[in-house]
Amino acid sequence: MTKRKNENSEAETNKSGMAITRRAALTGTLAGVGALAGAALIGGGTGPLIKSARAHTGGSADRPIKLGFQVHRTGIGAAYGRWYERTTVAAVKLINSMGGIAGRPIELVIEDDGTDPKRGAEVVEKLATKHNVEFIFGTLFSHVVIGSAPRAGELKIPYFVVSEGYHVASGMLNRYVFQPGITDVRSQITAISSWVLGNLGKNVAMIYPDYAFGYNHRDYFSAAAKAQGGKISVLLPIPPTETSYTKYFARIPSDTEVIYHVMVGPGVLTFVKEMGEHFGSKRPKIFGFLDSLEAVDMASPGLEYLEGTHFWEGMPRYAGGIDTPHERFYRQAVGVNDAGASIQNPKDVSTYSHMFGCWETLFFIKDAVEQSGYQDRSPKDVARLIETSEGFQWLNEGIAHPQGAKKFDGRLHQCFGPQFISKVENAKLRVVHRTSIEDGLYAPEANYTKQSL
Amino acid sequence: MRRHGAAKIIVLHLGVIGLLFLAQFFLPAYHQSNAIRIMVLATYAVGYNVLMGYTGLLSLGHAMFFAAGLYGAGLTIYYLDFTPLQGVGFGILSACALSFVFGLLALRARGIAFLIVTMMFAQALFLTTLYFNEITLGDQGFVLSEKLRTMTIGGAVVKFSDPVVKYNFALMVFSACLLLTLVLARSPVGRVLVAIRENEARTRMLGYDTERYKLLSLVISGTISGVSGAAYALLFAYIGSTFATIQYSIFPLLWVLLGGVGTTLGPLVGTALMFYLIDISSDYTSSYLLVVGAVLLVLVLWFPKGILGTLRERWLSWLP
Amino acid sequence: MNFGPHLFLAVLEGTVSAFVLAVTALGLSLVFGVMRVVNVAHGVFFMLGAVLAWWSASIVGGQPLLGFGLAMIVAPLVVGAVAVAADWLILRRVNYNPESTIVATIGLLYIIEQMVLILYGPDARPVPAPVYFRVSFPWFGYSGYKLVVIAASAVLLLGTWYGMSKTKLGLYMRATQQDSQMAQAFGVPVRRIYATAFALGAMLAAMAGVLIVPVQQAHYLMGMDPLLLSFIVVIIGGLGSLRGTIIAAFIVGMSDGIISVFFSPTLAKILATLLVAMVLVIRPGGLFGEEEP
Structure with a gap:
């Protein structure tokens, strides 16, 4: 921090x-x-x-x-x-x-x-x-x-x-x-960190935008990795004006087990495509935050490479991820179909x-x-x-x-609240893990109630 | 520039300031907070106008001076426990120093090349605010809390979050800068600047060191822009790199063009009009930048002299 | 990755961006050279090209090659028409005054961007590459389409060079660039040449947009970066010098990639920007341009 x-x-x-x-x-x-x-x-x-x-x-x-x-x-x-x-x-x-x-x-x-x-x-x-x-x-x-x-x-x-x-x-x-x-994003990161480190690998390369939102990821995921015996192999902040990513992949050490990516911005499809071109089939495991793929069709050309990779989701885009009548009611009320x-x-x-x-x-x-x-x-x-x-x-x-x-x-x-980890299968997101609320809690750093009104 | 208009001119300017002062007792809350913002931003336009309007140098990089004032004030108040006024003072100094160094370098370039140099330096400063994000928090920015914006002046507690303090501080800042440009415009120095605008080669032939006058003009312009940035940080409590982007270099250009290039009151008229134009149009269209674009075109095509410039040309030739 | 392959990759990436940049900046340079005005809306012409490429691709459906071909025809035509209209309705009326033109093209930039936002929406939309294959090097893989981009840009550059140096239109343009009054006296239709130059400049930007969009995506704010980079290139190359523009595009394109091998990318961008500014300060005419513009 x-x-x-x-x-x-x-x-x-x-x-x-x-x-x-x-x-x-x-x-x-x-x-x-x-x-x-x-x-x-x-x-x-x-x-x-x-x-x-x-x-x-x-x-x-x-x-x-x-x-x-x-x-x-x-x-x-x-x-x-x-x-x-x-x-x-x-x-x-x-x-x-x-x-x-x-x-x-x-x-x-x-x-x-x-x-x-x-x-x-x-x-x-x-x-x-x-x-x-x-x-x-x-x-x-x-x-x-x-x-x-x-x-x-x-x-x-x-x-x-x-x-x-x-x-x-x-x-x-x-x-x-x-x-x-x-x-909040700190809690989201805290919540998913143990699943990522436990299921995908402990040697993680982080790619994140070079501004505050990215630093939350850098700081809190790095801290979680340290606490859980993981290792950050490289930190790759991407400047906000970047349009090409290939050169960053070259910096990822070959023993990296997981690529953790958060790329908020319109460049995400390029990012994924270039990642595919660079690594081909010999790739590390990949985990990303869905923020950059919000409002983007998972079946878009260029996203094929994400097949089999994992994502954080705030609320599962595809119906069935939360199998409750409330979720179905909400989905219909906001005018969204089963594919999000x-x-x-x-x-x-x-x-x-x-x-x-x-x-x-x-x-x-x-x-x-x-x-x-x-x-x-x-x-x-x-x-x-x-x-x-x-x-x-x-x-x-x-x-x-x-x-x-x-x-x-x-x-x-x-x-x-709970967070979701989904796997891309047939260009769709399928929930594989739901975190508990306790997973996302951290020691509070503020107390607004002490401020005067 | 004619002498016989002196009394009229002084009455006009003091009248405008007086009206702005009285307005705080009549304006409803919404327009009052708009007026605060307009006065602070009009100060920025006043600064821009010194360089563009009176010296004829077009800049697309003034956001760097605004940002220097903004960050100079914001960072020192936030990290170094400067009082609000010390912070503002430091912000103004930062902008002054930046404009001096920048002027020494950039004024070697002329015409379009100068314009592009201003843009490049501003872009570099914008990227610098991102690069040092450990301190500036980059694009996300940081907030000056109410406590940091409170100080005691002569035993009295002054809160810069209080609307009355805000209004009168903004008015003071604006009036000071307005009167400064008025004095400048009517001084011998101001006339040399206008001469440079009209014909630099001839002015040089007359024996004036035009380079030094241009540097002076740039420093005054940059410093006033910095005053505005510092006041903005103090009154609106947010410091972020958005204010260093090229958009914020285009805004003062727009305000000055609209109000009247090379008129002392043009920046105020332009800023206020543009503010309300965007505000009102946002009730009908969400694309307020479309309005900005259209206004720019209309101005360039039909009113290249802006509102007060056109008034001066047609009817009020005494307007400074 | 080892240093050697890493550098090789940076050079490869630099070459691609250099070629696309050369095409875009050539358009800006053409306009500046012939008309002596700076077109701030140049970046939105690039963006319009990319958006029209998306539109073409979605019209022909699953045939990327056809969509690309259509875009290569439609995008320059539409954008060229917009440019001619802008020249006729705006630039001509302000008499090509350099300052007024800058302000007017800023206005144009906002208007076009917002129109695209309204009609096309805020999303970044992908366009499939007309041909797609992955080139495998021993250390990493690379997009085959990017190599196609290099080839296509080279063709465009050669075409522009041929047009400028071997055709009557090119002769007229060069004459106007050297001395527009003299050219007019010799019967060159200067006004029409201005409109043509403005349209050609915009068309080059649009075609660069079509070429790049399978690599990036079409987004209504995508024009800002190419605009700034083109400015840099045109300045370093010397305002109005076509040969200088192309050389500068390579310097800038390659150095952006290679500097970022050694420095953090944001720092690399700061250094590059300041370097360009200093070039202008020291040699206001640019590295390869006339001494005083």
Whole structure:
């Protein structure tokens, strides 16, 4: 890690914080949704959902609850943004058909930030002060999250990001920022490391993008390898402007057992093809993070070489990876077929490993609002909402959380869910391992609850 | 440049500053935060205008000066416990030093070659912010927490995260740079710069050391851009390499062109107009860069002098 | 891998990028030489070529060779037409003023990029190579198509050289480049030559895009890198010198690969960029160009 100075950091926090107590498992549960889920499933998952009983906030029933959705419609994040938007719209439709949040229908206000941190901060201001939304959510790319978060903190507006970055849990941001819908990358790496080292090999070459997201992989996987008797044969950071990769493969020592690759960016198909040309059939085992192949068809020309290799998936793209009625319901609600592509256009592949975060975040917000009795953006209500959210400990698997049950750490403002390892077979991804939540836990480095509101 | 306009000019500029000051009491929250941003970015455009508007040197690399101010302030506050104002001061110094060294080297090139040199240096600085990512956190960037942006001045606690402080700090920074360029434009030095813009060879023949004037202009321009970058870091609390990309070199060019090349108030008009153009158009189209592109074309084709430049040409010949 | 094979690989990679770069930069150099303007939209012409190649490939379906052939015809024609329109609607109206042209082509760059985003989408899409085979060296394997790219680029370079030095059009262009007023006085239709040069420059970029897309992928932001590299090449080669451009393309293409054998790639890019800037500072006309432009 860098010598980052961090006054929020709570490095000395007792290690026992890692132990999970299932005691308070129900605190973060959607009581209403559980019942609704049942109702929906009986009706085949598509039938009209029964309106839930209006929540306890009676008087405000018809005043819509305005949610600001900060989305990457243009810029480098656009391929992700499009699916974040579809997932969000689907979740809002579902929640509204269930009677909204605390009886109030959700009104979505969408603003594009161009995947740019300057525009991101402006969008946060616009949503908070012009549109007067209650909360802002949905930001994905790390630099946009980090550029926008200070403004959210200053405007004292709850800001729910769906970014998988370690910036929330590291304590870098502020008390108004939450990541309750998707596991952070440090936890993802921690979770899959023992499987990779145990099943693929202990001598690993790492290829990762030469910026912060890549360093999380470098640091936390290297640490895991060291702890588990593995060895990193070479570290290969790739500059963000790179378009050709062959020269990097030449640096991989011949005794390397596993190539670990994380290549977020449009160059991934080239990367895979050149890897194939370089190594041919005498290749090491290969393990990658699916981030770079999100929205890319596994049967694309040039990806043949991935056959037989393994991937991390946040949520299995192909149906059956999570065999639950909730997963099937979610898949249909967001308009995705069994192969993880759009039902209307099978060539339009989704970002299935990440977009569930938007869905789950919306249900988290619903839960937080209803349990805290939040009414409007008064400092008192916002504080109650934040404190209530920080008190959540478990998010139970169900329609609200189709990716799986999650532990929520109120100090870190971060959730921890299961991760999936899949093998490419016949140009499809088949889940071979599902990690437990405990696999992904690490000693917390921050405690937001000590910051003032 | 005519003398008899002096009173009018001073009244106009002080009036603009006064209006901006009063605006904070009337503007709704949203437009108030926009105004803060516009004033900081307009400062950047003011700096750019010194080189492009008054000296006639086109640069596509000013992001390096903005970034020098941004990182100079951000890194020292973050790592070295500088107070906010010390940090801003260091940011300004960084930009000043960079523009001086850069000027010594780059001004040897002329015309298109100069333009491309500016672009190359800016690109190198951008890559440098990525290369030293252990410190800068590269593309992801880092945040200045509220605590780091708080200091005591004469016993009073000043929080640079507070909207009132922000607004007035931005106003002070903008006003100072605006008045500086006004003084410069009306000074003998400013007239030499304009002479260089109009005809460098003839100016040299008149006995002026044009190289030194160009260097001076570049240093003033780069330093003011750095002021803007440092203020941006302090007020908006985020430092990342995005601000060193070529896009952020194109923005001040766009603002200055829109407002009026070589007019003192043009940068403010251009920045504000472009800000609201993007903001409003984003309600109708998500491709705000499409709007930027279209505005650039319209300007070049029909209003090459920008808004205030056109006003000055047609009606208000006294406008500085 | 041992040093020898590693260097061999770097040279091989460098040769491929040098050839593609030469074709792209030649287009930029042609425009600069004849018209004395810098076309910032050159990179998007490259990108348009790649996107049209994807479009051609998806129209003909499973026949990569046919799709490639179609792209080699369609991409230059469409991009050439866009360039002629840009020349007619924009550049001519600003009278080819160097500064205005830069601003106008920046505008054009944003507009075309965003249009492609709207019509084509944000995804990076692959295009199958027209011919595919893997060449096995004792130490590593290599893409056969990349060797095809070398050959095709060489043909394009030779064609451009022939056109410039042996045809009447080439004569007109060279005359315009040397002195446009004099050329006009001798009956060269300078305006039309400008439009032709701008179109030819764009077509070269488009064809380079078609050639590279089976190696990379078509993406709406892919034009920035070739643009910057082409700038570097055109500068080192001497603004407006075609021969210098080709030599410089090889220096830059090879050195990018070879420097990265020894240094971290980001550091290599910083050094290369500063080196180019210093070349311009010391010799503003470029290494092979006229002393003062």
